[in-house]
Amino acid sequence: MNLGWFRGWRGFWRAAEPYGRRVLARAIRQLPSDCRDVFALHRFANMPLDEIAAHLWIDRAVAEARLAEALVQLCRAVDEAEARQSSERP
Numbered sequence: 022m023n024l025g026w027f028r029g030w031r032g033f034w035r036a037a038e039p040y041g042r043r044v045l046a047r048a049i050r051q052l053p054s055d056c057r058d059v060f061a062l063h064r065f066a067n068m069p070l071d072e073i074a075a076h077l078w079i080d081r082a083v084a085e086a087r088l089a090e091a092l093v094q095l096c097r098a099v100d101e102a103e104a105r106q107s108s109e110r111p
Contacts, residue, residue: 040106045095045098045099048095048098048099051094053090056087056088056090056091058077058087059084059088059091060091060095062077070084
């Protein structure tokens with residue numbers, strides 16, 4: 022499974038194979054709700070961090086930290102899925 026598209030993100034729903042989309046969707050659902058909210062608003066609603074902070078009534082630095090944490094957790098989940106899939110190949 023090649024999920025290198027995740028790092029760049031743009032067009033990932035079109036570019037990823039079904040397994041990759043499932044891995045990412047599962048990982049997004051497993052994010053803590055505060056990180057998931059910031060991530061979803063930033064990536065799916067294309068909101069800038071300043072607007073997200075105002076919308077969620079949090080400081081911009083908090084929004085930035087939550088987005089960074091979400092990205093770290095999602096990258097980790099994708100890396101683990103890639104490692105599992107490559108170890109299962111003959």
